[in-house]
Amino acid sequence: MSTTTPARPIDALEAIFAANRAAGTKALAPFVTAGDPDVETSVAVLEAIAKAGASFCELGVPYSDPIADGPVIQASYTRALGKGISLEGMFGIAREASARVKMPILAMASYSLIFRRGIDRFVADAVAAGLAGFVVPDLPLEESDDLDAACRTAGLALVRLVTPTTPPDRAEAIAKKSTGFLYCVSVAGVTGARIELPAGLIDRVKWLRTKTDVPIVVGFGISDPDQVRAVAAVADGVIVGSALVRRIAEATGQPREAMLADVSRYVADLAAACR
Amino acid sequence: MAASSAAAPPMSSVPDAYGRFGRFGGRYVPETLSAALDQLERAYAEAVADPAFAAELDGLLSAFVGRPTPLLFAKRLTKLAGGAQIWFKREDLSHTGAHKINNTLGQGLLAMRMGKRRIIAETGAGQHGVATATACARFGLDCVVYMGSEDVRRQAPNVRNMRFMGAEVRPVETGSRTLRDAINEAMRDWMGSVETTHYIIGSVVGPHPFPRIVRDFQSVIGRETIEMSRKQFGRLPDAVVACVGGGSNAAGMFYPFVDHPEVRLVGVEAGGRSGQPGDHAASLSYGSPGILHGSLSYVLQDQDGQTADVHSVSAGLDYPGVGPEHSYWHDMGRVEYTSVTDLEALDAFDTVARNEGILPALETAHALAWTAREAAKRSPDEIIVVCLSGRGDKDAAEIARLRGLTADGAKA
Numbered sequence: 001m002s003t004t005t006p007a008r009p010i011d012a013l014e015a016i017f018a019a020n021r022a023a024g025t026k027a028l029a030p031f032v033t034a035g036d037p038d039v040e041t042s043v044a045v046l047e048a049i050a051k052a053g054a055s056f057c058e059l060g061v062p063y064s065d066p067i068a069d070g071p072v073i074q075a076s077y078t079r080a081l082g083k084g085i086s087l088e089g090m091f092g093i094a095r096e097a098s099a100r101v102k103m104p105i106l107a108m109a110s111y112s113l114i115f116r117r118g119i120d121r122f123v124a125d126a127v128a129a130g131l132a133g134f135v136v137p138d139l140p141l142e143e144s145d146d147l148d149a150a151c152r153t154a155g156l157a158l159v160r161l162v163t164p165t166t167p168p169d170r171a172e173a174i175a176k177k178s179t180g181f182l183y184c185v186s187v188a189g190v191t192g193a194r195i196e197l198p199a200g201l202i203d204r205v206k207w208l209r210t211k212t213d214v215p216i217v218v219g220f221g222i223s224d225p226d227q228v229r230a231v232a233a234v235a236d237g238v239i240v241g242s243a244l245v246r247r248i249a250e251a252t253g254q255p256r257e258a259m260l261a262d263v264s265r266y267v268a269d270l271a272a273a274c275r
Numbered sequence: 276m277a278a279s280s281a282a283a284p285p286m287s288s289v290p291d292a293y294g295r296f297g298r299f300g301g302r303y304v305p306e307t308l309s310a311a312l313d314q315l316e317r318a319y320a321e322a323v324a325d326p327a328f329a330a331e332l333d334g335l336l337s338a339f340v341g342r343p344t345p346l347l348f349a350k351r352l353t354k355l356a357g358g359a360q361i362w363f364k365r366e367d368l369s370h371t372g373a374h375k376i377n378n379t380l381g382q383g384l385l386a387m388r389m390g391k392r393r394i395i396a397e398t399g400a401g402q403h404g405v406a407t408a409t410a411c412a413r414f415g416l417d418c419v420v421y422m423g424s425e426d427v428r429r430q431a432p433n434v435r436n437m438r439f440m441g442a443e444v445r446p447v448e449t450g451s452r453t454l455r456d457a458i459n460e461a462m463r464d465w466m467g468s469v470e471t472t473h474y475i476i477g478s479v480v481g482p483h484p485f486p487r488i489v490r491d492f493q494s495v496i497g498r499e500t501i502e503m504s505r506k507q508f509g510r511l512p513d514a515v516v517a518c519v520g521g522g523s524n525a526a527g528m529f530y531p532f533v534d535h536p537e538v539r540l541v542g543v544e545a546g547g548r549s550g551q552p553g554d555h556a557a558s559l560s561y562g563s564p565g566i567l568h569g570s571l572s573y574v575l576q577d578q579d580g581q582t583a584d585v586h587s588v589s590a591g592l593d594y595p596g597v598g599p600e601h602s603y604w605h606d607m608g609r610v611e612y613t614s615v616t617d618l619e620a621l622d623a624f625d626t627v628a629r630n631e632g633i634l635p636a637l638e639t640a641h642a643l644a645w646t647a648r649e650a651a652k653r654s655p656d657e658i659i660v661v662c663l664s665g666r667g668d669k670d671a672a673e674i675a676r677l678r679g680l681t682a683d684g685a686k687a
Contacts, residue, residue, distance in 0.1 A: 064450070067304075111566055138569075143302060163305075166310065170309070185307065
């Protein structure tokens with residue numbers, strides 16, 4: 001009789017943080033919008049960023065009314081929806097990319113989409129697509145029991161977010177529930193590159209570190225290697241979103257290979273700042 | 276008597292501590308907003324328990340807004356319909372010309388209790404924007420109003436009035452450039468300003484505790500209607516009718532009536548051009564449960580949960596969702612929801628203008644269209660009260676444009 005536990009989707013993500021801890025390195029997690037500019041290019045971008053040194057990535061699931069997103073990611077969602085991206089299409093991108101590269105992929109999805117499809121079906125589709133888990137930006141602790149239970153059963157990560165407005169006791173409660181890692185939002189505000197790191201961020205991450213053993217990954221407003229280096233000094237990883245989405249958008253009209261080379265260089269520079 | 280189970284709680288005993296109206300409502304928002312919503316919930320609970328708060332608000336509703344608003348017999352419209360008596364609850368006589376001011380004064384006072392001096396708001400028809408700008412001017416608060424650029428065009432007089440009162444109007448160019456997009460932009464502003472800013476949402480929508488707070492502030496409409504009905508008719512009306520976009524005037528009118536099962540309650544949605552997707556804004560008539568702008572309610576959406584495009588001639592009803600308490604009343608069968616087309620609403624605008632000497636808002640005209648049709652089928656002993664939620668001056672230019680009339684209303 002076998003006693004080995006079957007592999008769970010979250011395992012690969014946890015293995016990355018374990019390996020980083022052993023090596024003293026940090027994780028770099030780019031964010032890419034599914035279906036922007038099109039499905040085929042999204043798969044190629046995921047493959048390119050994996051090869052350029054991304055530890056894992058967030059795949060943004062286009063939603064019509066993303067209230068936590070700034071203009072760059074909003075516009076990417078609008079473009080992708082305009083091209084007809086569907087949930088099937090998003091799962092297809094994840095399936096195709098996870099067949100080509102080992103990089104764990106988390107879906108960043110509004111709870112509106114998960115609720116509409118039904119939690120059980122959404123979770124089953126995610127597992128079948130090879131996703132490692134979810135970040136659900138509009139699902140606070142109080143509303144998350146059902147999705148939490150389904151993710152635990154399926155072995156998917158359900159990454160929770162803490163923000164500068166989260167009171168300390170609440171931040172601890174959120175960290176306790178977070179699986180995979182804890183997403184520390186750098187600023188009170190929407191996504192989007194910012195020139196300077198917010199005051200107090202480094203101290204906030206250090207404080208969180210004393211309260212939880214789950215890996216802490218910082219996102220929102222981070223776009224260049226210096227910022228990545230500063231954050232990686234205290235956190236377990238860094239997420240870069242809008243700056244990458246903008247690069248992909250600005251490359252519209254160029255040959256795809258040129259865009260992929262540019263994205264690869266950018267991600268490689270950021271990844272180097274995590275080592 | 277045998278040991279029986281407790282009587283069912285009254286229909287009015289919602290929401291629960293999580294902001295649930297049955298299965299609807301709740302709070303689906305980014306974590307950044309959680310602390311502010313908790314703070315608002317606490318501030319509201321404290322305000323409700325503080326007699327000074329009620330006294331201040333009542334004083335403003337009386338001397339600033341002009342409440343109570345009258346209950347008027349629509350004599351010629353009744354005769355024309357040839358059936359039940361039609362009565363108007365005259366919210367259009369409120370200062371700023373609609374019911375919206377009931378909520379903005381209440382929330383403005385709450386903002387000051389929380390020490391927040393900057394106010395943001397969204398607006399569709401502009402009535403909520405004007406009411407917010409008005410409250411802010413009265414209280415000395417900074418005011419930013421988000422408004423879809425399509426609505427800025429349709430409702431120019433209201434935009435001008437907001438600016439006269441010192442508000443900054445920010446046109447929203449994203450998405451359909453209407454109410455839904457204005458709410459998105461207001462929420463995004465709030466994400467970055469939440470520690471110093473209060474968001475005065477204009478309808479019974481959004482995350483808990485907004486649907487409850489807005490309903491409570493608007494319930495003065497229904498309470499006055501009950502009191503006046505008892506005084507003027509010696510009984511409650513047979514039916515009460517209101518238009519429903521997000522549903523704030525309807526919620527305020529219906530809520531005091533929901534525990535009076537003998538009163539028929541009817542909400543009228545925007546039927547637009549047709550029942551085809553994209554041609555209307557009738558969330559309860561054609562939508563399905565989904566999450567939009569922070570709460571679970573009926574939503575017009577596609578198979579994946581993407582919000583659908585909607586249409587209504589009336590900017591204030593041009594919204595793909597509806598307040599969660601309406602979804603609850605819909606599922607409980609307490610309120611009937613129906614819809615009226617653009618053309619029927621425009622006809623009702625004309626009929627009421629010519630026969631009653633009142634230019635109703637196009638939103639209100641939806642409720643009037645249904646009422647006139649229904650009254651014809653009812654006996655003259657019956658009484659129907661319509662919430663005349665707002666005046667139609669803001670729509671006059673758009674109606675002239677739609678009909679190809681000149682700006683002064685003459686045939687081109």
